Amino acid sequence: MDFSTQFNAFVAQTEQALDKLLPAASTRPARIHEAMRYSLQAGGKRLRPVLVLSAAKLFSGKSHDPLPAAVSIECVHTYSLIHDDLPCMDNDDLRRGRPTAHKQFDEATALLAGDALLTYAFDLLARHYPAEPGFALVRELADAAGSRRLIGGQMEDLLAEKKTDATADQLEFIHLNKTAAMIEAALVMGGLTSGATESDLGALRAFGRELGLTFQIVDDILDATADSATLGKTAGKDAKAGKTTFVKLHGLDGARRFAREHTEAALAALTELPGDTAFLRGLVETMLVRKH
Numbered sequence: 431m432d433f434s435t436q437f438n439a440f441v442a443q444t445e446q447a448l449d450k451l452l453p454a455a456s457t458r459p460a461r462i463h464e465a466m467r468y469s470l471q472a473g474g475k476r477l478r479p480v481l482v483l484s485a486a487k488l489f490s491g492k493s494h495d496p497l498p499a500a501v502s503i504e505c506v507h508t509y510s511l512i513h514d515d516l517p518c519m520d521n522d523d524l525r526r527g528r529p530t531a532h533k534q535f536d537e538a539t540a541l542l543a544g545d546a547l548l549t550y551a552f553d554l555l556a557r558h559y560p561a562e563p564g565f566a567l568v569r570e571l572a573d574a575a576g577s578r579r580l581i582g583g584q585m586e587d588l589l590a591e592k593k594t595d596a597t598a599d600q601l602e603f604i605h606l607n608k609t610a611a612m613i614e615a616a617l618v619m620g621g622l623t624s625g626a627t628e629s630d631l632g633a634l635r636a637f638g639r640e641l642g643l644t645f646q647i648v649d650d651i652l653d654a655t656a657d658s659a660t661l662g663k664t665a666g667k668d669a670k671a672g673k674t675t676f677v678k679l680h681g682l683d684g685a686r687r688f689a690r691e692h693t694e695a696a697l698a699a700l701t702e703l704p705g706d707t708a709f710l711r712g713l714v715e716t717m718l719v720r721k722h
């Protein structure tokens with residue numbers, strides 16, 4: 431199967447599982463379940479679920495269905511987007527090509543929908559896996575989404591926004607935690623569902639770190655160069671806010687060079703993994719040239 435056929439197959443599996451595993455929109459109170467589904471089923475690249483499913487495929491150990499884990503990390507990711515768009519954070523009107531949750535519903539409903547998705551992610555893991563690998567999955571996701579990583583990255587990002595001279599070190603902290611943490615966790619969770627060893631998990635983590643940094647640098651480049659219609663979210667926001675980004679610190683050419691270096695490092699990390707890594711190789715290469 432070529433790269434894009436495999437990618438689309440993973441996305442289709444994810445969409446089906448999302449629909450099956452989420453509470454029905456009519457579940458009382460319908461408004462919260464409609465809002466959860468509105469944001470979760472608005473499209474999105476489904477990168478994190480695809481990483482769970484593709485990492486799970488690499489190993490031949492004791493295997494559990496990776497789909498609940500894939501859905502659970504997409505729930506956490508979507509909660510973080512809903513909250514990030516709120517007026518008290520990024521105050522954005524457009525997400526995944528649609529009005530943001532607080533514009534479509536209202537602020538209180540958007541806040542609750544985010545809270546509910548975060549909680550539901552752990553419910554899914556607890557319900558669908560036995561203690562092993564369930565505890566490890568819960569721990570991995572909680573760690574990636576917690577105050578040292580996703581939330582920590584978001585906190586430093588908000589603090590850095592107040593000044594226009596953030597350093598390269600601060601920028602790295604923000605991106606390693608706000609972006610790369612969830613990408614690493616997705617890969618590790620996939621590995622955990624199919625019996626990866628400690629050393630395999632270490633290699634997945636190293637790969638995820640580099641992939642996450644590449645992803646974020648490309649995100650900064652796209653924010654500076656693409657339009658809102660292509661991105662499905664507001665373009666040019668970083669420059670307008672005077673925000674420190676890879677592009678601001680290193681210029682467009684410098685940012686492109688960094689993206690290539692992290693791509694090389696990601697490809698090198700892949701050589702430590704067993705199984706057929708062609709799909710992950712394709713993903714890294716596609717990441718570098720993505721348009722949204």
Ligand code: GRG
Pocket residue numbers: 473474475476477507509510511513514526580581584608609646649
């Ligand atoms: C509110 C705790 C909390 C965290 C918010 C996700 C986030 C942290 C902020 C959104 C802004 C941003 C640029 C985050 C970096 C990670 C990132 C690029 C997220 C967007 O992920 P995509 O592009 O989104 O995979 P889709 O919609 O395709 O799933």
